[in-house]
Amino acid sequence: MELQTVRQVSKIFNISAQMLRYYEQSGLLQSARKEDYAYRVYDDENIKRLQRIILLRKLQIPVKQIRVILNSPDASTAIDIFKKNISELDNEISALMTVKSALEIFIVKIEEISSVKLNLEVLTDDTVLELADSLSLAQRNVNENRLMDELNKANEQMKKQSEQHVRIVYRPPATMAMIRYNGGDSTSDAKARKDSEKVIREFIRETDLFKIKPDMRVFGFGHGNGYGGWEMWVSIPEDLEVNTPLKKIKYGGGLYAVSPIGFDIDKWVDESDIYHWEPHSPGGEEYINPFNIYGLDNINAETGGSMYIESALPVKEVKHYTEAQIEQTEAYLLEMEANKRGNSRDSNLKELIKHGEFDLKFADGLMEMKAPGLYEAAKMATPQEFTLPLKIELRAKTNHSDIDIEYAKGWVCYNHHQVRNKWFIMDVVDGSVNSYKLRGPAVVNEFVDIEWYMGKEIMVVKLNGEIQHISDDCAYIKAFRDNPEFILSAAVIIGTTGKSTMTVERLRITELYK
Numbered sequence: 001m002e003l004q005t006v007r008q009v010s011k012i013f014n015i016s017a018q019m020l021r022y023y024e025q026s027g028l029l030q031s032a033r034k035e036d037y038a039y040r041v042y043d044d045e046n047i048k049r050l051q052r053i054i055l056l057r058k059l060q061i062p063v064k065q066i067r068v069i070l071n072s073p074d075a076s077t078a079i080d081i082f083k084k085n086i087s088e089l090d091n092e093i094s095a096l097m098t099v100k101s102a103l104e105i106f107i108v109k110i111e112e113i114s115s116v117k118l119n120l121e122v123l124t125d126d127t128v129l130e131l132a133d134s135l136s137l138a139q140r141n142v143n144e145n146r147l148m149d150e151l152n153k154a155n156e157q158m159k160k161q162s163e164q165h166v167r168i169v170y171r172p173p174a175t176m177a178m179i180r181y182n183g184g185d186s187t188s189d190a191k192a193r194k195d196s197e198k199v200i201r202e203f204i205r206e207t208d209l210f211k212i213k214p215d216m217r218v219f220g221f222g223h224g225n226g227y228g229g230w231e232m233w234v235s236i237p238e239d240l241e242v243n244t245p246l247k248k249i250k251y252g253g254g255l256y257a258v259s260p261i262g263f264d265i266d267k268w269v270d271e272s273d274i275y276h277w278e279p280h281s282p283g284g285e286e287y288i289n290p291f292n293i294y295g296l297d298n299i300n301a302e303t304g305g306s307m308y309i310e311s312a313l314p315v316k317e318v319k320h321y322t323e324a325q326i327e328q329t330e331a332y333l334l335e336m337e338a339n340k341r342g343n344s345r346d347s348n349l350k351e352l353i354k355h356g357e358f359d360l361k362f363a364d365g366l367m368e369m370k371a372p373g374l375y376e377a378a379k380m381a382t383p384q385e386f387t388l389p390l391k392i393e394l395r396a397k398t399n400h401s402d403i404d405i406e407y408a409k410g411w412v413c414y415n416h417h418q419v420r421n422k423w424f425i426m427d428v429v430d431g432s433v434n435s436y437k438l439r440g441p442a443v444v445n446e447f448v449d450i451e452w453y454m455g456k457e458i459m460v461v462k463l464n465g466e467i468q469h470i471s472d473d474c475a476y477i478k479a480f481r482d483n484p485e486f487i488l489s490a491a492v493i494i495g496t497t498g499k500s501t502m503t504v505e506r507l508r509i510t511e512l513y514k
Contacts, residue, residue: 029053217234281314358372369495423461
């Protein structure tokens with residue numbers, strides 16, 4: 001029996017050592033070590049087993065199903081799995097045929113409306129736009145290899161969107177004149193709104209804005225959640241100067257979910273499988289027909305400004321990872337942990353350094369920390385600093401709001417009270433923050449395990465062992481690429497906000513090598 005090393009097997013089958021390790025960890029393969037031999041080796045039986053694994057993976061059979069097939073002596077088990085996968089392929093073929101049919105209808109419709117030379121106005125025809133909407137949905141689902149039940153779920157979501165008059169629109173970048181007045185309670189918020197609307201009305205009239213920019217748009221939004229106040233924006237020509245109290249700003253535009261006033265757009269986005277809230281852009285109301293409201297004398301100057309018709313919430317598409325992406329990432333993490341510099345270190349919770357004034361208790365090996373106010377944090381830091389690359393594990397629960405982990409300028413926030421079922425992930429080094437939809441509901445009063453990997457090539461966030469976020473374009477990763485000797489050392493901080501009580505069972509930190 002000829003034994004093959006990892007390197008030999010990797011070369012013969014054109015497969016990475018990371019993937020071999022992943023297959024071992026998944027229970028598909030088994031390596032051994034010869035006496036007085038430093039490297040792992042595979043015998044003939046496991047070589048043949050690997051050949052079967054590679055064949056089944058090429059047939060797009062998931063690892064979990066491969067494990068069942070290889071460990072079951074009953075041929076009917078494999079047949080049932082193959083039949084199920086054939087059925088799923090049939091569904092994908094049906095989806096592709098839908099795309100083909102939609103493209104054919106699209107061509108016919110263009111030929112009906114347009115001359116031989118394409119008239120770009122046809123692309124704004126309502127019927128063509130409806131076709132384009134359905135086509136883009138089908139393409140997105142096929143490209144991401146979703147199963148038919150997921151495609152149906154997406155179609156149901158789009159049908160619900162149509163029934164509830166929710167539209168997904170893109171607002172282009174623009175130059176804006178902005179005014180904001182602070183509030184804090186219902187009375188002062190109402191006054192802030194009235195004052196900001198009055199300033200915008202006067203600005204539009206004084207500059208004849210509705211004549212020099214007839215396509216102007218007016219937006220208003222409150223801040224709520226204890227901050228209060230009201231903000232008004234109006235689009236202006238780029239070369240138009242504004243005077244205080246107005247401020248000239250650049251608006252970056254973006255994707256928005258838009259609905260009539262009165263519809264709960266926040267709830268719709270929370271329940272969507274396709275979109276989630278984007279925190280970097282303002283939401284709020286778009287005011288109806290600014291020309292009529294602000295340009296005609298028969299509109300009451302004191303009340304006209306509060307006439308608006310639509311609510312908008314900034315959104316972005318939910319990230320979906322393919323099984324291949326998840327497998328590759330898991331293999332990388334296993335390899336990274338195999339090469340760690342030392343043992344994992346469980347932090348002594350009683351030795352953490354307290355930051356700020358808040359309630360703190362220890363009982364039965366647990367640390368309980370309570371944030372004193374809605375926008376005040378309870379934070380504890382490790383007395384020592386840790387160097388990247390790093391793995392941070394936190395087991396904790398919250399009765400209401402956040403579970404936060406911070407490192408350098410980086411931040412992972414789970415179960416934020418303002419945005420249900422979301423992650424906030426802030427980039428290490430530059431501190432730019434993004435939000436990502438959580439797969440499955442955020443839970444309160446139940447312990448969750450959060451793992452935050454910061455490798456030199458990839459950053460990963462896991463919840464209860466399941467990958468939630470993968471990124472390879474973080475600022476600190478770029479720093480490693482630019483300078484292999486890049487060093488970042490910082491304490492690890494855990495905490496919560498929103499008057500929440502966070503209970504911590506374990507904080508474990510591992511300095512990794514790879």
